[in-house]
Every structure is written in structure tokens, then in C-alpha cells.
Amino acid sequence: MPFTLSHPAAAVPFTRWGLVLSALIVGSLSPDFIYFIFLSPQYHAGHTFIGLFILDIPMGLVVLWIFHKILKYPILSLFPITHQHCLMPVANRFHFFPLPHFLLIVFSLFIGALTHIAWDAVTHFNGWVVVQLPILSAPLIETPQGTLKVYKVLQYGSTFLGAALLFYGYISWLKQTPKAPIRQKLLxxxxxxxxxxxxxxxxxxxxxxxxxxxxxxxxxxxxxxxxxxxxxxxxxxxxxxxxxxxxxxxxxxxxxxxxxxxxxxxxxxxx
Structure with missing residues (x-):
């Protein structure tokens, strides 16, 4: 599977639709949450259409609540001061309600999870696209651990590409974002x-x-x-x-x- 933390690269661009950034990010991670609950990558229910609704979105809401109500400001206090100045307005901006905004959050979680499942469909041996296109299962590289097939190379390559895009996007955003004052207690x-x-x-x-x-x-x-x-x-x-x-x-x-x-x-x- 592509590394879980690279998946937001496919979801963040949907902020252009007016979707909620943190919900898109959490949603893009949510199909893998079941791995971290059972400490094993063998559980794939979160990558199914039914799992999208009964696992990914509910777990996404829980993690999103934990992040915004418990983790957000303590994590922010661990960032360098120049980053805190730019991130604080974003951290302060989030809210769950009123109801129309809550529904937008749920939709953002859905879109984020969908990008994860779509990405995995091209990079998993049993992914829908891989099954439909046998060329993606063609052997490509021999290694001591076995044969690397096309979908596996796509998996590793897209992981590094996603991480690089996230890093580049964050640094670019940081450079052009005006700095806001922060509370002394966060320092x-x-x-x-x-x-x-x-x-x-x-x-x-x-x-x-x-x-x-x-x-x-x-x-x-x-x-x-x-x-x-x-x-x-x-x-x-x-x-x-x-x-x-x-x-x-x-x-x-x-x-x-x-x-x-x-x-x-x-x-x-x-x-």
C-alpha cells in the first residue's frame, strides 16, 4: 500500500471546491485506521464501498474531533515559531457547526476517503484497476525479496511523489501566508x-x-x-x-x- 501519510496529497487539492481541509486529510487517512486499531495491515474492510460509510466516515469523525478538541494546539506548540504564526489562523478557523457546515465536513471526509480507495485501486494487487488491467501485474524488477510488478513500482513511486508534493505545497504555502500573532502560552x-x-x-x-x-x-x-x-x-x-x-x-x-x-x-x- 502507498504509505498512509502520503495519501493527503490526493485529497488536499479538493479544498478548491470549498471543502474542509482537515476533514479531507483525515478522510484520506481513514481507510487505514483499522490497521492501527488492530496493529495489522491485514484488515481491509475500510477499503470497501460499505466500509467507506460504516467505518471510514464514522472513524474519521472521531479522529477529527480528537484532533481539533485535544491534539491541535498541543501539536502546534511543537512547531517552530515561524510556522506557528502561519498555522494559528488555520487552527482557529475550524468549527463543527452549524448543521450545513457539519454536513460539509462529512462530505469532505467522504471525498478524502474516496481518493484513498481510488489511489489504492491502482497500486494494490487486488485493486479494481489492477484486476481490470493485467499489464499492471506484469513483472518489472527482480529483487532479493522477489519480483516487483508494475503496480508495486507505482505504489512506491506514488508514495514518494505524494510525500514530496505535500512537503513542497506546505513550504510554498508557508512562504506566502501572512503571519498572525500567537498566544504566549503556546510557546x-x-x-x-x-x-x-x-x-x-x-x-x-x-x-x-x-x-x-x-x-x-x-x-x-x-x-x-x-x-x-x-x-x-x-x-x-x-x-x-x-x-x-x-x-x-x-x-x-x-x-x-x-x-x-x-x-x-x-x-x-x-x-
């Missing part, structure tokens, strides 16, 4: 930011590698390296998400009401 020292990031990265990575070894062991053949990497990455993302929730809860305990609504203007006229 962490650079040393604190790095300490938190390194701690979460190393701890989740270490535990995930142990899980990968346990899941695939014994690693007696080079062909098992890829399953080991997949299991490790899935577990690592799951653990990192849990760590972000724990960090965010601690952050909120020290920073209640990080983004209070500004006071209403005084509309009374003095006589």
Missing part, C-alpha cells in the same frame, strides 16, 4: 520541543520494533524484512498517536482554554 523553548519530539519518536519507535520482531519472528529469510517493516510502521504510528494524546492531555492541564474567543465588540453608541 515552548526549542530545547523543550526537541526533547518532547525525540522522546516520543524514540519510545514509539523502540516499542514498535519490538512488536515487529515478535510479530514476524523468527527473521530467518530476507523476504520477511518487508513484513517486519510494515508491522513496525503500523505499530509505531499507533503508539505515536497514543503518546500525542497523553502529551496533549498534560499540555491542556497546564494551558486551560488555549484559544478563548475574543470579546464581542461594544456596539453601543456613546451620546
Amino acid at each position: 515552548l523553548s526549542t530545547q523543550t520541543q526537541w526533547f518532547i519530539l525525540v522522546l516520543m519518536g524514540l519510545s514509539s519507535g523502540f516499542v514498535a520494533m519490538i512488536y515487529g520482531f515478535v510479530s514476524v519472528a523468527p527473521l530467518t529469510h530476507f523476504r520477511l524484512v518487508y513484513p517486519f517493516i510494515v508491522q513496525t510502521v503500523v505499530a509505531g504510528i499507533s503508539l505515536l498517536f497514543i503518546e500525542l494524546i497523553i502529551y496533549s492531555i498534560l499540555w491542556h492541564s497546564q494551558n486551560p482554554n488555549p484559544n478563548p474567543q475574543p470579546p464581542l465588540p461594544n456596539l453601543t453608541h456613546k451620546k
